[in-house]
Amino acid sequence: MGRKKKKQMKPWCWYCNREFDDEKILIQHQKAKHFKCHICYKKLYTGPGLAIHCMQVHKEKIDKVPNSLPGRCNTEIEIYGMEGIPEEDVKAHEKNKSKKAADIANEGDSDDNSNPPPSAAAPMMNGMPGATAQPGMPFAPPGMRPMVPGGPMMGPMGAGVPNPMMPQGGMGTVPGPMMGGMGPMGPMGMAGNMGPVNQQMRPGMGNMGPMNPMNMSRPQGPGASRPLFPAAAQSSTATSTAAGGGRPTFPAAASVVSSNSGAGGGGSATITGAPTIKKPESTSGLTSKLVHPDEDISLEELRANLPKYQRNLMESMIASSGMVNTSMAQGPPMQAGGPPMQAGGPHMQSGGPPMQTGGPMNMGGMGMNMNMGMGMGGPGPNMMPGGMMGGPPRPGMMPGGPMMGNNMMRGPPGNMGGMGMPGHGPRGPPMGGGMGMGMGMRPMNGMPFQGNMNMRGPGPGPRPFN
Amino acid sequence: MSLFGGGNTFGQSSVFGASTTTTNSNPMKDFEVSSPPDDSVSCLKFSPGTLPSTFLVAGSWDNNVRCWEVQQNGQTIPKAQQTHTGPVLDVDWSDDGTKVFTASCDKTAKMWDLNSNQAMQVAQHDAPVKTVHWIKAPSYSCIMTGSWDKTLKFWDTRSSTPILSIQLPERVYCADVKYPMAVVGIAGRALIIYQLDVQPQEFKRMESPLKYQHRCVNIFNDKKTNVPTGFALGSIEGRVAIQYVNPTNPKDNFTFKCHRSNVAPNGGVQDIYAVNDISFHPVHGTLATVGSDGRFSFWDKDARTKLKTSEQFDLPITTCCFNAQGNIFGYASSYDWSKGHEGYEPQKMKPHIFMRSCFDELKPSTKRN
Numbered sequence: 096m097g098r099k100k101k102k103q104m105k106p107w108c109w110y111c112n113r114e115f116d117d118e119k120i121l122i123q124h125q126k127a128k129h130f131k132c133h134i135c136y137k138k139l140y141t142g143p144g145l146a147i148h149c150m151q152v153h154k155e156k157i158d159k160v161p162n163s164l165p166g167r168c169n170t171e172i173e174i175y176g177m178e179g180i181p182e183e184d185v186k187a188h189e190k191n192k193s194k195k196a197a198d199i200a201n202e203g204d205s206d207d208n209s210n211p212p213p214s215a216a217a218p219m220m221n222g223m224p225g226a227t228a229q230p231g232m233p234f235a236p237p238g239m240r241p242m243v244p245g246g247p248m249m250g251p252m253g254a255g256v257p258n259p260m261m262p263q264g265g266m267g268t269v270p271g272p273m274m275g276g277m278g279p280m281g282p283m284g285m286a287g288n289m290g291p292v293n294q295q296m297r298p299g300m301g302n303m304g305p306m307n308p309m310n311m312s313r314p315q316g317p318g319a320s321r322p323l324f325p326a327a328a329q330s331s332t333a334t335s336t337a338a339g340g341g342r343p344t345f346p347a348a349a350s351v352v353s354s355n356s357g358a359g360g361g362g363s364a365t366i367t368g369a370p371t372i373k374k375p376e377s378t379s380g381l382t383s384k385l386v387h388p389d390e391d392i393s394l395e396e397l398r399a400n401l402p403k404y405q406r407n408l409m410e411s412m413i414a415s416s417g418m419v420n421t422s423m424a425q426g427p428p429m430q431a432g433g434p435p436m437q438a439g440g441p442h443m444q445s446g447g448p449p450m451q452t453g454g455p456m457n458m459g460g461m462g463m464n465m466n467m468g469m470g471m472g473g474p475g476p477n478m479m480p481g482g483m484m485g486g487p488p489r490p491g492m493m494p495g496g497p498m499m500g501n502n503m504m505r506g507p508p509g510n511m512g513g514m515g516m517p518g519h520g521p522r523g524p525p526m527g528g529g530m531g532m533g534m535g536m537r538p539m540n541g542m543p544f545q546g547n548m549n550m551r552g553p554g555p556g557p558r559p560f561n
Numbered sequence: 562m563s564l565f566g567g568g569n570t571f572g573q574s575s576v577f578g579a580s581t582t583t584t585n586s587n588p589m590k591d592f593e594v595s596s597p598p599d600d601s602v603s604c605l606k607f608s609p610g611t612l613p614s615t616f617l618v619a620g621s622w623d624n625n626v627r628c629w630e631v632q633q634n635g636q637t638i639p640k641a642q643q644t645h646t647g648p649v650l651d652v653d654w655s656d657d658g659t660k661v662f663t664a665s666c667d668k669t670a671k672m673w674d675l676n677s678n679q680a681m682q683v684a685q686h687d688a689p690v691k692t693v694h695w696i697k698a699p700s701y702s703c704i705m706t707g708s709w710d711k712t713l714k715f716w717d718t719r720s721s722t723p724i725l726s727i728q729l730p731e732r733v734y735c736a737d738v739k740y741p742m743a744v745v746g747i748a749g750r751a752l753i754i755y756q757l758d759v760q761p762q763e764f765k766r767m768e769s770p771l772k773y774q775h776r777c778v779n780i781f782n783d784k785k786t787n788v789p790t791g792f793a794l795g796s797i798e799g800r801v802a803i804q805y806v807n808p809t810n811p812k813d814n815f816t817f818k819c820h821r822s823n824v825a826p827n828g829g830v831q832d833i834y835a836v837n838d839i840s841f842h843p844v845h846g847t848l849a850t851v852g853s854d855g856r857f858s859f860w861d862k863d864a865r866t867k868l869k870t871s872e873q874f875d876l877p878i879t880t881c882c883f884n885a886q887g888n889i890f891g892y893a894s895s896y897d898w899s900k901g902h903e904g905y906e907p908q909k910m911k912p913h914i915f916m917r918s919c920f921d922e923l924k925p926s927t928k929r930n
Binding site for chain 2: 134154155158159382383384385386387388391392393394395396397398399401404405
């Protein structure tokens with residue numbers, strides 16, 4: 096109570112809420128971060144100064160102060176260090192600070208942290224966390240923890256997968272651990288990752304591979320990195336998260352994935368590296384959004400992976416029977432690691448405990464059922480999808496039917512159903528396709544580890560999208 | 562003799578149907594090319610000036626390459642078409658205008674002889690072929706193909722093996738050729754410049770002036786000497802870099818923003834769109850850019866000013882080109898996948914190809930230089 100105003104407020108930057116020990120440093124910061132011309136790198140002294148400079152020298156209009164928080168981008172307010180800050184903002188800042196001091200709770204920080212990430216992306220991130228020594232630090236830990244777990248989790252997951260595949264019996268046990276890990280992950284990290292992943296999935300199978308790398312890298316960048324994803328994911332597709340559940344898996348298999356991705360990416364024989372998601376925007380500072388899929392591969396590559404555009408190629412190259420096989424092959428590339436993850440994802444969302452067993456089951460079953468399911472899927476899928484899906488590969492995936500069939504076989508039908516349902520519901524038709532793919536993929540993946548080589552063998556021809 | 566031999570024309574039948582005109586499909590009131598492709602238009606090229614009349618070739622995601630004759634009154638007559646077994650990603654003309662080269666996702670490039678209306682495969686890659694260019698040098702001629710298999714290959718059109726194959730560090734995303742210069746933009750934001758004088762030879766690798774994925778590149782000539790001297794590079798982040806290969810002054814190189822949504826001064830989110838294509842005006846040396854935002858813009862790089870921006874189309878503009886005389890600006894509105902699968906509504910996304918009388922609009926800025 097009595098000690099709220101123990102000291103005078105530290106100087107802070109109105110544009111990004113960062114605190115400094117000395118106003119001189121603050122001014123340096125503002126010149127470097129907020130008043131620097133992005134064209135000639137000249138450092139101006141104020142926001143209006145920068146705007147005038149850009150207009151007169153470069154004939155460019157700057158409507159937002161670079162690297163500023165949303166709502167703090169006004170180029171007309173003249174701020175220099177602590178001078179010129181609107182009264183109400185000073186009060187709000189003080190209030191905020193005192194509150195933080197009082198309770199180390201997340202709320203105070205959450206505000207700061209949550210806002211910046213979505214808008215300013217990378218640059219913001221760097222500056223913010225490190226800069227705000229006091230506030231930032233506490234927060235960082237929380238973020239970090241979730242992330243870390245993920246990393247480890249991933250590893251186990253990947254490892255676990257292969258085994259499950261081999262011995263079906265073993266599956267039951269394996270899943271347990273996996274799930275456990277997943278639970279925690281899901282809420283924090285998973286959600287974030289999930290969203291993005293889904294998007295990638297849709298475009299093309301090949302993409303899947305690349306995705307993993309992305310996720311992997313993210314984790315390393317703890318708290319900071321994560322916010323970015325969610326932001327993007329949320330904006331693009333709310334539902335994706337649920338559906339995407341499957342994707343997260345990938346990360347686990349990171350290393351495996353990367354190797355697979357080269358060969359695997361269905362159409363993307365060409366896509367080697369892991370496509371990375373682009374950083375959101377940070378350009379001139381304000382909130383901006385790149386109208387482009389998250390994968391850092393060309394639009395044409397994404398599009399060429401669609402079954403629709405591979406269909407002709409496939410047809411010309413292979414008989415209908417061959418088609419099925421090829422489609423299968425494409426799926427697998429997704430990655431061995433993938434399968435378990437996917438199962439987990441859905442489970443998480445649905446929250447169904449049974450799911451766990453189901454997930455593993457599927458995996459194990461995949462190998463067994465693969466042939467059966469595939470055959471079923473091939474024909475069925477086409478029917479389901481309609482015009483778009485016509486392509487062989489996706490279709491197979493699409494059909495909830497085939498999947499179900501597999502499940503049925505196993506006995507964990509419930510699980511399967513759960514899986515399929517979620518995907519289809521939220522996503523709609525196309526989404527469903529994606530889900531289906533995931534399902535199909537799993538089987539493949541499972542097999543793959545061992546069978547990958549084989550898969551690839553046949554795959555190459557058809558797989559490359561072309 | 563008819564330039565186009567056999568039949569196999571398209572458009573007479575109702576296969577392509579009448580184009581459905583939606584409200585914003587032609588906001589610029591330009592001439593619409595008849596019988597456009599069924600799926601997105603990936604590339605457009607007008608015939609070289611060596612032909613007495615003007616022809617337009619378009620490659621599409623529907624696997625077809627179409628050719629129209631363009632008349633003075635702006636009307637277009639479908640002439641012929643050829644088919645690949647995968648989407649067509651690029652087209653180019655031979656310098657004499659008798660042949661068209663096409664690059665496809667089916668991993669091949671074909672040479673289409675317009676006189677006989679025969680197409681034959683002239684290149685093979687291990688992955689889709691993203692770019693194809695005809696190279697006409699005094700001592701040789703060949704075609705250059707760039708692929709996602711990370712190779713750049715040069716073919717004389719008679720042999721099934723390339724005369725030269727260059728391994729690249731990454732997939733080819735864009736390329737342009739203006740003898741004796743070739744520029745290739747690849748994944749990972751790298752740029753490689755080749756000189757083609759005696760034979761294709763790497764001249765220089767450059768760091769990208771841009772921070773995002775390369776999407777299109779177009780070479781420009783020096784204003785005085787009329788020799789290729791630099792290029793404009795477009796990225797997915799609504800930005801174009803004007804880059805000189807040997808800048809006399811480092812400040813000659815610059816980048817400018819384009820194809821972004823307008824944002825209110827306070828807050829709001831700015832959408833940043835990909836630059837899908839760039840084309841230089843053959844006479845004025847000014848340039849046009851087209852973007853996923855559904856607009857085209859004309860620019861004067863020397864005065865560093867924008868000359869014009871179009872109204873917004875209801876679909877992205879995927880490609881553009883000028884005819885040899887520089888009086889026609891051709892461009893295509895169709896979906897470019899910038900919003901992924903979710904943004905794809907085939908029924909509502911009928912492709913259109915437009916032609917605009919543009920000679921005056923692309924005159925260099927007369928304002929202070």
